[in-house]
Amino acid sequence: MVDPSLKIGIEVFLEKEIYQKYSKAKVCLFTHQPAVDRNLTLSFAHFYNLFGNRLLFLLSPQHGLFSEKQANMIPSPDEREPFFGLSVYSLYGPRLAPDPELLKKIDVLFVDLVDVGCRVYTYIWSLYLVLKVCHELGKEVVILDRPNPLGEKVEGPLLEREYYSFIGLDKLPMRHGLTIGEIALLFQRRHFPDLDLQIVKMENYFSDRLFPAYGRPWIMPSPNLPIFECAFVYPGMVLLEGTNLSEGRGTTLPFLIFGAPYIDIKVLSEALYEEFPFEEWGIKFRPLAFEPTFDKWMGVRCFGFQIHLFNYERFRPVLFALRLLQIIKDLYKDFEFPQQPYEFETVKKPIEILVGKKSLLEKFDRLSHLELERELSEGIEEYLRETAEIRLYSSPHQNG
Numbered sequence: 136m137v138d139p140s141l142k143i144g145i146e147v148f149l150e151k152e153i154y155q156k157y158s159k160a161k162v163c164l165f166t167h168q169p170a171v172d173r174n175l176t177l178s179f180a181h182f183y184n185l186f187g188n189r190l191l192f193l194l195s196p197q198h199g200l201f202s203e204k205q206a207n208m209i210p211s212p213d214e215r216e217p218f219f220g221l222s223v224y225s226l227y228g229p230r231l232a233p234d235p236e237l238l239k240k241i242d243v244l245f246v247d248l249v250d251v252g253c254r255v256y257t258y259i260w261s262l263y264l265v266l267k268v269c270h271e272l273g274k275e276v277v278i279l280d281r282p283n284p285l286g287e288k289v290e291g292p293l294l295e296r297e298y299y300s301f302i303g304l305d306k307l308p309m310r311h312g313l314t315i316g317e318i319a320l321l322f323q324r325r326h327f328p329d330l331d332l333q334i335v336k337m338e339n340y341f342s343d344r345l346f347p348a349y350g351r352p353w354i355m356p357s358p359n360l361p362i363f364e365c366a367f368v369y370p371g372m373v374l375l376e377g378t379n380l381s382e383g384r385g386t387t388l389p390f391l392i393f394g395a396p397y398i399d400i401k402v403l404s405e406a407l408y409e410e411f412p413f414e415e416w417g418i419k420f421r422p423l424a425f426e427p428t429f430d431k432w433m434g435v436r437c438f439g440f441q442i443h444l445f446n447y448e449r450f451r452p453v454l455f456a457l458r459l460l461q462i463i464k465d466l467y468k469d470f471e472f473p474q475q476p477y478e479f480e481t482v483k484k485p486i487e488i489l490v491g492k493k494s495l496l497e498k499f500d501r502l503s504h505l506e507l508e509r510e511l512s513e514g515i516e517e518y519l520r521e522t523a524e525i526r527l528y529s530s531p532h533q534n535g
Contacts, residue, residue, distance in 0.1 A: 138339075138348070138349045138350045138351070140338075140339040141282075141337065141338070141339050141340055141349050141351075142337060142338040142339060143172070143173075143279070143280065143281050143282070143337050143340075144247065144278070144279030144280040144281060144316070144334075144335040144336070144337055145170070145171075145172050145178050145181065145247055145279045145335075146172050146173060147279075147335050147336065147337065147338055148279055148335045149172070149181060153335060154185050154186075157186075157242075157243055159189075160189065160241075160242040160243045161189050161191055161240065161241045161242050161243075162182070162186055162189060162190055162191065162241055162242065162243045162244070162245055163190070163191055163192050163193065163194060163238075163241045163244055163245070164178065164179055164182050164190065164193050164194070164244075164245045164246075164247065165193070165194040165195075165196070165226075165244065165245070165246045165247070165248065165261075165262070165265055166178050166179050166193060166194070166195070166200075166245075166246070166247045166248060167195055167196055167198070167199070167200055167201070167202055167248065167249070167356075168200060168201045168202050168354070169202060169249040169354040169355065169356045170247040170248060170249055170279075170281075171354065173351070175352070175354075177218075178247040178279070179193055179216065179221070180218060180219075182245070183218075183219045183221065190221065191222075191240055191241055192221060192222040192223065192224055192237070193216065193221050193222070193223045193224070194223070194224050194225075194226055194233060194244075194265070195211060195223050195224070195225050195226065195227075196226055196227060196248065196257065196258045196261045197211070197226075197227040197257045197258065197261065197357070198211065198227070198357045198358065199211030199225065199227075200214070200216055200223050202355060202356065202357055202358060203358065204227075204358070205358060205359075205384075205429070205430075206357070206358075206359065206384075207376075207477060207478060208476065208477075208478065208479060209228075210225065210227060210228020210229065211225045211227055211228055212225060212228065212229065213225050213229055224237060226261045226264070226265070227257070227261070231261070231264060231301065231479075232264035232265070232267065232268055233264070233265055233268050235268055235271065235272060238268055238269065238272055238274055239272060241274065242274070242275065243274070243275045243276075243277060244265065244269055244274055244275070244276050244277070245276075245277045245278075245279065246262060246265070246276065246277070246278045246279065246315070246319070247279040247281070248262065248281070248315055249281055249354070249356040250281070250283065250314075250315045250318070250356070251284055251285065251356055251360065251366045251369060252283040252284060252285035252286075252310060252311060252312065252313075252366075252370070253285070253309060253310060253311070253369055253370040253373065254294060254302070254303055254307045254308060254309050254310075254311055254370075254491075255302040255303065255309070255370075255373055255489060256302075256357075256369075257301060257302060257478070258315075258356075259307075259315070259318050260301055260302070260303070260304050262315070262318065262319060262322075263304050263305065263322055264304075266319060266322055266323070266326075266327055266330060266332070267326070267327065269330065269331075270326075270327040270329065270330040273331070274331070275331040275332075275333065276319070276330065276331065276332050276333070277332075277333045277334075277335060278315060278316045278319050278332070278333070278334045278335065279335045280314050280315060280316035280317075280334055280335060280336055280337050280527070281314065281315055281316075281337070282314065282337070282340060282344075282346060282349065283312065283313060283314045283315075283342075284345065284346035284363065284366055284367075285310060285312075285345065285346075285366070285367060285370070286312070286342065286343050286344055286345050287312045287313075287342040287343050287530070288310060288312055288343075289308050289310055289311065289312040289515055289518065289519065290308060290309055290310040290370065290451060290452065290453045290454070290511060291308045291309060291453070291492075291510070291511035291512060291513065291514065291515050292308065292309060292453075292490065292491060292492035292495055292510060292511050292513070293306055293307070293308050293491075293492065293513065293514040293515070293518060294306055294307055294308075294491035294492070295491055295492055295493060297493065298483065298487060298488050298490075298491040298492075298493075300478060300479070300480045300483070300488040301478045301479050301480070302478050302488055302489065303488065303491055305322065305325065305326075306518075307518075308515060308518060309370050309371075309453045309491075310370040310452070310453060312342075312522070313522060313526075314337075314340075314342075314527065314528070316334040316335075316336065316527060317522070317525055317526055317527055319332060319334065320332070320334065320525040320527075321521075321522060321525050324524075324525060334527065336527050336528075337528070340528050341528065341529065341530055342526065342528040342529060342530055343530035345363075345367070345447060346363050346366075347363055353366075359383075359384055359389040359390070360389070360390075361387065361388070361389075362388070364391055364444055365388060365389055365390045365391055367444065367447065367450075367452070368390050368391060368442060368444070368450075368452050368455075369390050369452070370452045370453055371451075371452030371453045371454070371455050371456030371457070372390040372391075372393065372442075372452065372456050373390065373456075373489065374453075374456045374457065374460065374486065374489050374490065375390075375393055375456065375460075376477070376485060376489065377472055377473075377477070377484065377485035377486030377487075377489045377490075378460065378470065378471065378472055378473070378486065379395065379431065379469075379470065379471040379473055380393055380394065380395045380431075380439075380460075380463065380470070381393060381394055381395055381425075381427055381430070381431045381432050381437050381439070382431075383425075383427075384427060384429065384430035384431065385426075385427025385428040385429040385430045385431075385432075385433060386425050386427060386428075388441065391441055391442050392423070392425060392439060392440070392441050392442075393439045393440060393442075393459075394423075394424075394425065394437040394438050394439015394440065395432065395437050395438070395439065395467075395469075395470075396432060396435055396436060396437055396438070397467050397469040397470075398437070398438040398439055398463075398467065399438070399466075400422040400423075400438045400439065400440070402466065403440070403462070403463070403466065404420065404422055404440070406462050406466065407420050407440070407459075407462070408420070410458060410462060411455065411458075413445070415449065416446075416449050416450055416451075416455070417444065417445045417446025417447070417448070417449035417450050418442055418443060418444055418445065418446075418449075418450055418455075419442075419443045419445065420440040420441070420442065420443070421440060421441045421443060422438075422439075422440055423438075423439060423440065423441055424436055424437065424438050424439075425437050425439065453511060454507060454508060454511060457495075457499075457507055457511075458504065458507065460499075461499070461500070461502070464500070465500075472484055472485075472486040473485070492510065494510060495507075495510045495511075
């Protein structure tokens with residue numbers, strides 16, 4: 136049952152006829168297939184019906200307009216979408232930032248993107264580069280806001296400048312706690328003060344709620360986040376992409392499943408239940424064997440576990456993943472942080488730009504549980520003070 140009280144940005148835009156303000160404008164829309172309304176109508180279909188031939192083209196993020204492309208430098212091409220024949224310009228592969236000559240043709244750039252609340256998810260960095268070009272050209276940007284499926288909770292580490300890459304172009308924590316509209320406001324405040332930026336706010340959205348609270352169907356924002364639980368653990372389990380462990384790509388439950396051929400599940404099971412007691416973490420581990428159909432260890436039998444979530448409030452995905460890697464690194468000599476190209480970075484290791492904090496990386500082997508927590512919390516209070524000034528939504532208890 137869809138929560139009838141929540142109205143996301145595209146629904147407010149339509150119901151309040153905000154589009155009338157742009158009745159003579161030439162526009163484009165930066166979007167993809169998970170951007171739908173409560174009836175599962177694609178946002179770009181609404182835009183075509185509203186603007187007709189004044190909708191000049193679409194922009195698409197990583198994975199493509201229909202989110203079918205796999206990750207890590209697998210490009211999506213420029214194309215025409217199949218319903219209306221609109222030109223689609225990809226911002227992942229042919230280019231990462233939009234061509235200024237292309238944006239000179241429009242008056243207003245609209246954005247309707249489904250983010251997952253994690254710093255390394257590239258959609259917010261495509262947005263960053265779009266805002267940068269629009270700022271330089273003096274173009275208006277309108278964000279149709281959507282929920283952060285992970286709510287308002289924040290978990291570090293804060294990204295440091297020397298680790299900037301396409302999975303982090305600004306100082307954000309791993310779990311950033313903001314909606315896509317709030318992220319845009321933060322970028323405007325920090326970098327683009329003269330940007331003409333409008334946010335179509337949601338109605339009856341509360342920042343502390345997780346996605347399941349709204350009763351809306353989960354639509355994959357990318358191929359390897361098929362269910363909400365995969366997205367919930369993602370801010371931590373994505374760190375496994377910087378290791379030779381399988382993070383479950385090539386299975387039906389990426390990021391909930393992890394393992395490798397060298398794992399002894401009996402030994403690791405004992406270590407996991409000692410380190411992550413159910414009463415504290417709200418999770419259980421189910422031992423399994425799996426063979427990824429693609430990506431790391433493709434076609435090779437891996438031993439590992441599936442994470443089963445019983446209490447979202449107790450689970451801290453980033454702290455969990457870092458402790459998990461410490462345990463596995465200590466137990467298995469075959470564990471590695473490989474050097475390989477990752478999201479257009481060829482010099483630094485993937486784990487370095489994923490973690491993004493020098494002291495944590497340098498002392499990783501020696502950090503205790505409490506020291507890890509301190510590393511993750513450093514700078515977070517300042518971040519919370521800064522973002523309090525651009526937050527658009529509150530929690531129910533803040534409303535009394």
